[in-house]
Amino acid sequence: MFELWKPVKRFRKWESLFIIHPEKVEEKDQILERIKQIVEAKEGEVLKIDEWGLRKLAYPIQKKKQGYYVLIEFYGLADLPKDLEKFFRIDERIIRFIIVKLEDRFSPTEKDVEAKQV
Amino acid sequence: MNEGLSIKRRIFAKKKICKFCADPNLKIDYKNPEVLKPFLNEKGMIIHRRQTGTCAYHQRKLTTAIKRARIMALLPFVADVEME
Numbered sequence: 479m480f481e482l483w484k485p486v487k488r489f490r491k492w493e494s495l496f497i498i499h500p501e502k503v504e505e506k507d508q509i510l511e512r513i514k515q516i517v518e519a520k521e522g523e524v525l526k527i528d529e530w531g532l533r534k535l536a537y538p539i540q541k542k543k544q545g546y547y548v549l550i551e552f553y554g555l556a557d558l559p560k561d562l563e564k565f566f567r568i569d570e571r572i573i574r575f576i577i578v579k580l581e582d583r584f585s586p587t588e589k590d591v592e593a594k595q596v
Numbered sequence: 597m598n599e600g601l602s603i604k605r606r607i608f609a610k611k612k613i614c615k616f617c618a619d620p621n622l623k624i625d626y627k628n629p630e631v632l633k634p635f636l637n638e639k640g641m642i643i644h645r646r647q648t649g650t651c652a653y654h655q656r657k658l659t660t661a662i663k664r665a666r667i668m669a670l671l672p673f674v675a676d677v678e679m680e
Contacts, residue, residue, distance in 0.1 A: 495627065495668055535669040545669065549627070576668055578626075 489522070491553040491584040496566060496575035497545035500532065505571055506546065512569075513550065516561050522554020523586070539573050553584050612649025616657075624657045626664035629671050635662070640675035 498506055510527065517524055530547035539545065552558075559577050566575040616622055622631065635643055635650070635658055642662055645655040665671040 497669070536666075536672040537669055537674075539669060547668075574668055576626075576664060578664070 487521075488556045489553050489584045489586060490556055490558075490579060491525075491551070491581040492559060492577055492579050493549065493551045494562065494575060494577045495547065495549045497535075497539070497547055497573050499540075499571050499573055500542055500544045500546060502571045503532070503546045506548070509569070509571060510548075510550075512565065513562070516565055517552050517554050517558065520554040520558040520561065522552055522558055524550055524552045526551035542573070545573060551580070553581075553586065614649060614651040614654055616654040617651055624654065624661045626661040626668070626670070629665050632658065632662050632665060632671060636671065636675070638675060640672045 498509065506529075514524055526549075528549040528551075530549065532544050532546050535543055535545050562577065563575075566572050616624060624631065626632075635648055637643055642659060645652070650658060662671060666673050
């Protein structure tokens with residue numbers, strides 16, 4: 479009976495778009511490495527990294543008119559965004575970020591099945 | 597006489613169709629500001645759905661997408677400000 483009360487590991491899928499400081503683009507790999515560490519600590523994985531490159535901002539942020547946009551897609555345990563958000567807020571190289579939930583229930587095993595079908 | 601007046605007053609407005617209902621391939625996404633731009637006026641404010649003809653469901657999606665795009669500096673909060 480008590481087996482019912484076992485905590486269930488719930489995985490979710492998110493995407494995150496963030497802007498790197500235009501003068502600190504060289505440190506982009508370090509940032510991505512750190513993000514990977516955070517995601518993997520919550521049993522997740524970064525699925526996709528899409529770099530948009532330097533783009534003009536619609537309005538100046540921190541007196542900068544350009545920014546380096548990076549879009550990532552990842553999954554992990556439900557409390558992963560909390561850690562990621564903390565990192566984004568503390569790190570000065572990131573000037574803006576947004577985390578959007580894509581799937582409420584995501585199972586990493588199903589992902590492999592889908593990949594095989596494609 | 598009354599009849600004549602009522603006919604005169606009637607406005608034959610073309611019925612507007614929701615752009616997103618008509619074209620299911622067109623996705624509302626905050627990462628694609630080109631899709632969202634027609635729904636902003638020259639000041640960067642969101643246009644009322646009465647004017648654009650968007651349905652309630654898509655207008656709701658649209659507003660959240662526009663607000664997200666504004667946060668990420670893909671769309672301006674105020675478009676009048678010139679960037680030098």
